[in-house]
Amino acid sequence: MGTAENYEDILKGKYPAKAHAKKVAEWIVAKGGDKTGTIYLEAQKSRLLEDNDEPAPFRQRRFFFYLSGCNLPDSYLTYDMGSSKLTLFIPPIEPDEVIWSGLPMTVEEAKEKYDVDEVKTTQGVNSHLASPHASAQSTIYAIPEQISDDITFLSYKETNFDLLKPAIETCRVTKSPYEIALIRKANAISTVAHVNVMKAAPKAKNETDFEAVFIKSCLERNAKHQAYHSIVAAGENGATLHYVNNDAPITNQNLLLLDAGCEIDCYCSDITRTYPISGSFSEESLGIYKIVLEMQHQCIAALKAGVLWDDVHELAHKIAIEGLLKLGILKGSAEEILKSRTSVAFFPHGLGHYLGMDTHDTGGNPNYKDTDSMFRYLRVRGPLPAGSVITVEPGIYFCRFIIEPYLENPEQAKYIDKGVLEKYWSVGGVRIEDNILITDSGYENLTPTPKEVDEVVNIIKSG
Template sequence: MENSVFVQRRAQLIAALQPDSVALISAASEQSRSRDTEYPFRQHSDFWYYTGFNEPDALLIISNRTDLAPALLLCRDKDPAQEVWHGRRLGPAAASETMQLQAAALTEQSTLLQQAINGSTAVYLHLTENSALLQQVTEQIQLLKQREKRGDVAPTQLVDIAQLTAAQRLIKDRSEIAVMRRAGQISAQAHIRAMQYCRPGRFEYQLEAEILHHFALNGARHPAYNSIVGSGENGCILHYTDNSSELKAGDLVLIDAGCELQGYAADISRTFPVSGKFSPEQAELYQLVLDAQYAACNAVQPGSNFAKVTAAAEQVLTEGLLGLGILQGELQQLIADKACKQYFIHGIGHWLGLDVHDVGAYKVNGSDGETAEQPFVPGMLLTIEPGLYIPHGSPTEPRWWDLAIRIEDNLLVTAEGHDNLTTAVPKEIDAIEQLMAASGGSN
């Protein structure tokens, strides 16, 4: 993304601050994996959103005070000895030149932080994250209070910045949409690759390997989350990530996987038969989930909300489960009782962005002061993912046991309705079977 994007985002945040205030946003730190090794570094999402700077242990100071710079980045100084071992650093001079903000070395943090806090009305920061920074700010405030006779002025408020950043990140700009569209395309092709590779006798982790390989080949070096490849009864475990079982003929395999591209997540789920052909029971239950997903997707448009989308899916699922004999009773009462939740055990979807379960309120205060559903507006990006899970021993006919189906796509709310960014990967029964037969996966 161009630097102008980050400059504009910082300007929007500045406009949301109380007068004469500062905002502090920390970078992530490297995390140890084992002795003398670290996990792959992943930048803090808010810090990335406002800087595009991918080094650890930095600090962004944003202010609307006339006597302070609008944006000041504190980062690690150049250090040839450290860079030989651990990689190149941009350094303050190059950061200032290339990022359209002022920059200084982290060694100056104590002095510059006190200058920023002194005289500010409020300090915005993540109150539930980075306890070290919060402690440092608190200590600086106490010190300023002790120096009031010298003319120092301590802030009167510490404000959690999370609500402001979440509201801004909820509406995606054009640059974000372009990246997420590409992430969806890469992830869709990875799912297709897994379908083509699938055979009885192979292992779940081999399908995962095909997916990760495709991600990396296309510029997405990391998944957005630990990939789920659950075959047979493993699909009934929502966050199954062992991915260690052998793929067996006659089973379904549920894959939930998406790449991370330039910090942004894709999140796709598909379910398909290991042998390439759905059994009658699998096809009936699969078509029910697919119909529910279509109904839910059709409800995604400006002015709608997650509650309406959920109701659309639950209506279809309840009718279908009743028709299949999996639920018993009177339809309207079953809908009112949300009886389908016995088998549809998670939500219909979530916000998607820099985090796979992205920030953003699901409830807002209505004009009457009551809590209301967050209405969809153009620029929001969300997942739609109905599913049905019938574990072994459920109160149904045994022919339904161990069936797990989830179908998930990534939808952008548009002025006209929505745009499905992940529709390239097949989800119709005939299309899946034809794809797998063409690759030799049908037995």
């Protein structure tokens, strides 16, 4: 799969668009699809801001990128499944636009840059779809809500809107070496950013200061996009799972929870670290941190191809229960606490999710209607295949909104010591998150960001 040292060597090659197209086509055929069919995809359109002549921020459609490696807006592609021919259509040169924006990518440059067989301009899309290669006996595969009004599929015997999207979503789960190299690179840059935030932590006056250091560190390394909106949560704000304000003043909060990662060429990193802003844990926050770190260590150690993710998630709950019993926050039998699902009050989310072009990547088959509260928010269900990348992000949170209903329910409250719990509200939340590549024999951790107690404390104090 490639090592951390040589990801730059792998990235000197081309994004493997043709291999991805072949993989998707094989999935479609395996589901009874037409082996002489055509795959059709469109890039995201360029748009202006409403009531404005400025362009809206652009984010490429991931389905299109997976089969093209092309980050240009207003583009199209076809893949002829019978001949394995991948054709990319890019916008033509518009002289009026050149005045303002410079020369766009040419057909020749695109042919050199992308792993495709042919490059044409977008003016030729419909004539290409109507050409003799589009057999009257074959099927075109497309995503219904991603087809422009001026595109016609009249030359095809059948249009199939059902198979292409699930085909790509499933194929994206297992990554090629090139994709893994992109995730490695995003992790390497995000790690520098996380360490820089640790060093700057004691001087911060506001959560925005942490976010600014993180984004600056990424920009300096030419990572111009964040994979998601960062969670920069000090003290009790860390109890909100997807906290987004990132603007509270730093006063006497003990912990910072920083969930942040950059994106490289449409591929994500997703890293969370929690640590003391001043460099010194309180007794309560250190107790919780050690439990979460143990949850993460044991769950990562359990990973290999074929392991049932549901079981690893349950393991995290068992370790959380054991730790919270030792601290006295929980009381009673560990077995009964697990059965009653009382631990969900402190660890309400899933252990992790697939990672790739999306932070919460495709193919996880969650069941958000599950009546079992322990598994309801688990974004991945079932066995993990080799080549998949999954986040392992256990956490323990002290969120009044979540915990108070448990305290009001006698069947749950009997397992919680309210007196001990009272000392822990100020901890807020602790989460530790790494990105793990699943292999046949085990796993590889793609996230080199420091997380051991002494390591983190030393970095903060060195700043």
